[in-house]
Amino acid sequence: MADTKAITFYDLQVSTGATISPFVWATKFAIRHKGFDLDVVEGGFTGIAERTGGKTERLPAIVDNGRWVLDSWGIVEYLDETYPERPMLIPHESVAVMTKTLDAWFWRTAVGPWMRSYCADYRDVCYEHDKEYITSSREVMLGGKLEDLQAGREDRLAAISASLEPLRIGLREHKFLGGDEPNYADYRIIGSFLWLASLAQTPPLAADDPLRDWIERVRDLFGGLGQHPGLFTLYGLEQREGDVDPFNRQAGMGGIHKRNTGPQSTQAETQFITKAKS
Amino acid sequence: MADTKAITFYDLQVSTGATISPFVWATKFAIRHKGFDLDVVEGGFTGIAERTGGKTERLPAIVDNGRWVLDSWGIVEYLDETYPERPMLIPHESVAVMTKTLDAWFWRTAVGPWMRSYCADYRDVCYEHDKEYITSSREVMLGGKLEDLQAGREDRLAAISASLEPLRIGLREHKFLGGDEPNYADYRIIGSFLWLASLAQTPPLAADDPLRDWIERVRDLFGGLGQHPGLFTLYGLEQREGDVDPFNRQAGMGGIHKRNTGPQSTQAETQFITKAKS
Numbered sequence: 381m382a383d384t385k386a387i388t389f390y391d392l393q394v395s396t397g398a399t400i401s402p403f404v405w406a407t408k409f410a411i412r413h414k415g416f417d418l419d420v421v422e423g424g425f426t427g428i429a430e431r432t433g434g435k436t437e438r439l440p441a442i443v444d445n446g447r448w449v450l451d452s453w454g455i456v457e458y459l460d461e462t463y464p465e466r467p468m469l470i471p472h473e474s475v476a477v478m479t480k481t482l483d484a485w486f487w488r489t490a491v492g493p494w495m496r497s498y499c500a501d502y503r504d505v506c507y508e509h510d511k512e513y514i515t516s517s518r519e520v521m522l523g524g525k526l527e528d529l530q531a532g533r534e535d536r537l538a539a540i541s542a543s544l545e546p547l548r549i550g551l552r553e554h555k556f557l558g559g560d561e562p563n564y565a566d567y568r569i570i571g572s573f574l575w576l577a578s579l580a581q582t583p584p585l586a587a588d589d590p591l592r593d594w595i596e597r598v599r600d601l602f603g604g605l606g607q608h609p610g611l612f613t614l615y616g617l618e619q620r621e622g623d624v625d626p627f628n629r630q631a632g633m634g635g636i637h638k639r640n641t642g643p644q645s646t647q648a649e650t651q652f653i654t655k656a657k658s
Numbered sequence: 659m660a661d662t663k664a665i666t667f668y669d670l671q672v673s674t675g676a677t678i679s680p681f682v683w684a685t686k687f688a689i690r691h692k693g694f695d696l697d698v699v700e701g702g703f704t705g706i707a708e709r710t711g712g713k714t715e716r717l718p719a720i721v722d723n724g725r726w727v728l729d730s731w732g733i734v735e736y737l738d739e740t741y742p743e744r745p746m747l748i749p750h751e752s753v754a755v756m757t758k759t760l761d762a763w764f765w766r767t768a769v770g771p772w773m774r775s776y777c778a779d780y781r782d783v784c785y786e787h788d789k790e791y792i793t794s795s796r797e798v799m800l801g802g803k804l805e806d807l808q809a810g811r812e813d814r815l816a817a818i819s820a821s822l823e824p825l826r827i828g829l830r831e832h833k834f835l836g837g838d839e840p841n842y843a844d845y846r847i848i849g850s851f852l853w854l855a856s857l858a859q860t861p862p863l864a865a866d867d868p869l870r871d872w873i874e875r876v877r878d879l880f881g882g883l884g885q886h887p888g889l890f891t892l893y894g895l896e897q898r899e900g901d902v903d904p905f906n907r908q909a910g911m912g913g914i915h916k917r918n919t920g921p922q923s924t925q926a927e928t929q930f931i932t933k934a935k936s
Contacts, residue, residue: 429921437928438918451918472749473837478756481828485763488824517931546766550759559751640716640729650715653795
């Protein structure tokens with residue numbers, strides 16, 4: 381097999397030119413992680429089957445040395461199997477299992493609730509020729525009119541942000557989900573943040589969210605692959621009277637995530653929980 | 659340093675003799691994973707400072723070749739650093755980051771809600787001499803009387819079980835969170851299931867929960883380390899009229915977790931979401 385300089389990559393874009401799909405974003409980072417350039421085939425939601433010659437009606441899809449590979453996980457497995465001498469996307473099977481678990485959690489806790497809070501923005505940012513398909517298909521998927529579903533999102537965004545605390549805890553002492561270097565776990569989750577950045581007309585995260593460091597660190601990889609000028613800001617969610625904290629401002633101050641280094645490290649908690657008797 | 663045959667392990671037990679703490683359970687598995695035997699110092703919640711000569715008021719704690727090591731993460735790092743030639747608990751830094759993230763998620767979605775649904779059982783199973791401390795300290799931590807908090811749990815258990823779906827999805831195609839072999843990610847999460855098994859007077863999971871395979875596979879390791887006769891069953895939660903499904907019975911039938919292998923694999927979804935126009 382000849383050395384491949386670029387891999388053909390079918391993009392899924394909105395009217396700004398930015399990629400929208402979380403899976404397509406993750407794949408874009410994955411290809412660059414393996415050291416390949418992207419030979420981008422542009423396009424939106426409609427006409428995928430036509431653009432790919434009937435090979436698929438969903439993206440991502442890539443063509444490498446004439447071989448079509450479909451599905452975001454299928455592509456990652458293909459790239460690691462075919463190019464094991466290049467940096468591994470999944471350096472250990474445990475990373476695959478936990479990435480699937482984390483991705484399923486993130487989808488349930490964040491992407492789903494965000495989709496219902498940004499579904500009209502989602503439609504509005506699409507290409508004109510995609511809007512009818514997106515409106516009708518998403519109204520079936522979400523079970524209501526997009527404007528009705530999105531209404532009142534200001535009452536929901538702080539709680540969605542708060543639910544991301546496990547990611548903040550996991551990343552507190554590490555640069556990437558991959559450790560010192562990023563891997564597919566980072567790309568999988570950043571894909572969902574970039575999906576939201578492709579369409580959000582109001583920010584989902586506070587300006588001082590601790591996740592911002594990690595998000596921007598991943599976006600800056602590969603010459604700023606995640607910094608497309610068409611993306612909207614993720615930061616600037618204002619906390620209103622009565623809103624829950626969008627992140628835990630007492631993180632690391634105690635509880636199960638503080639390390640026990642002896643009695644002096646636990647005595648404050650001990651005094652608190654035994655106060656009834658002191 | 660002499661070869662260590664057994665590591666001194668300070669247990670945290672209830673009146674059945676079973677270990678209770680999730681962190682102590684995880685540590686027990688970690689020591690056996692490294693190929694060491696457990697030299698167990700038995701005991702309950704009160705008197706930890708006395709048993710350990712003032713070294714700590716929290717467990718786990720171990721003593722290896724005269725060296726005290728505290729804290730569940732501290733112990734894991736010590737074991738892997740000191741014995742790198744034995745099976746690694748954390749085979750890649752990414753496993754540490756994601757285990758911390760998953761553990762924080764599991765604590766928030768399951769352990770916390772279970773604690774509030776089993777807090778009177780928790781107290782009742784303790785040694786007699788621990789009950790006053792557990793009652794008063796847990797009523798401070800949880801903010802109410804244990805019986806009042808636990809009341810009505812039958813209305814909550816199905817939803818807690820349902821919230822574990824990300825773990826079911828992650829494990830669907832893998833034996834362990836570690837992949838083909840278990841690692842500390844498995845031990846960390848099983849510790850919380852075994853905490854619950856040490857005290858639950860009503861089961862938290864359905865008899866046919868897909869997680870059962872993985873839970874029992876981990877419990878069976880090291881000669882059935884997680885099968886102590888004092889443990890109560892985790893399985894047998896009955897679904898009542900109006901309860902949510904305790905797990906997703908349509909898992910793997912479609913949606914984002916089904917792989918795209920071409921148009922024939924996506925056409926059912928396409929027909930569904932475009933039905934308004936067909």
